[in-house]
Amino acid sequence: MKDRRSNSKGRDTLSTKKGHAALPVGWQCKPLGECADFMSGSTPSLNNAAFWSGEFPWVTARDMKALRIDSTARRISELGKAAAAVAPAQSVLVLTRGMTLFKDLPVCIAEREMAFNQDVKALIPASDLDASFLAYQLLANKREILQMVDTAGHGTGRLDTQLLKDLPFAFPSLPEQRRIARILATWDRALVNTERLIDKLHAEKNALMADLLTGTRRVSVRHKEAMDAA
Template identity: 50%
Template structure:
């Protein structure tokens, strides 16, 4: 251990407190000024609002902990994947699934929260099942978790540095939220209110605005792809590729860039409108997919966004729910699919909306990359600072 640093059990760094739930039938207990924290509120290290709150009467029936208390989830389904740790900026109450850690003298609360987060993977190894898929973290095991403890000034400096990174990430996340609102507004522009397309746009059946693609491949030098409801076109798995080795691909449909495909196999699990546009030169897809190319005078980029916004969901859900056979299999015929109607705005309006939505989507993707990069860098920085591999420089006051 570094000079001045110690490895100390968590029980020696903080006092543990248990929470509870006031009587839900007592209206006089609820809706007051005192936050009541549950797992739903533990989305980030710093508490940012709660779903429910207590009156002073309600708070008198449970534990109230002071500002800068660290909350740790010890029971919940999510514990198998993550360990929520929250630093409170004011007095709070909390339910029985949470433990409150009040830092002892010589321990900085913010440093304590960061140190716990850095040990998440180790702590999660102690999570076991409390039944019905609920995770449980034994309090005694949590208390015995060793954490590195530098002198208090160094704790505070480390917390200050990591807080700066958190603030940078929070600013990017706020910007992303604003960009997402703009993108959502653009989607509403093409979908209208309540999923009804704008009345000024004529509606036409897919059969009137597209041509089915039934092209076959004479060779096997094209990638074999499938469609995921969440991710669109994906390469088939390695196992599938091995199974395909030496087999004919004559039953597969050959798609060209810009053409669309619908995987009706995804339709029973939603979203119903799993229609995606191919963004590579060619691909082979299963013959059961409905594949089509838009007719001239239509903007494929606009319709890509339209389908992604769920333009066909309502129509397809009605067809699918009425087309499931007695044996549970899906029976969605080609004529039914191509009878679905889509709006056909003027081409200039299609292009204007499409370019705006593409730009907004690209901005969101870039912000996601920036947030992920900063988060990754922060994790590396935490590892260096919280082990003492990198020592912080403390300011020296001059008398």
């Protein structure tokens, strides 16, 4: 049975008699496995050259560096695509096997239809779940999810799929999800632009140091300052 309470900011929340964490009114919480379909990846035979060197993207851990991806380092042919696991556009890809899991949780959104290997799971959101919101919520719970990682027999990290499916997943209405995702995406773009600016400033400073510290570029010194230094 649920009852209505107010949090410290006066906003109504829903809580349960069993003491579960309170949720804002209008939100719900389900196991992640009930919010998205899980797909397992695969690798087309490496012994069949006809499967490779095509134009269709095939995702591995090395490609999962950004939140949104539409290209990959390795590509497969149409024959390879037919032999591979293919996730639809707007699937959320999660690394579930690899050494990276001991320190990070790569999560990305497929901007187009993409194949992916067996180290990755594709989460296909239900109709009432926005892909971007799903990805952000997984990243927000990164610390908890990484605590689920154990060591596979050959020493690599492994995130058990059933544990991930059982993860409690909270979400509001679809319009609110999309609004939240747009706000967070705006911050992502601002961070990317800031990082680019910082990189540019570092490069300009290094170039200036090289010029100033070798006398290539000279600075003017007033006569009085020169006399004082002498």
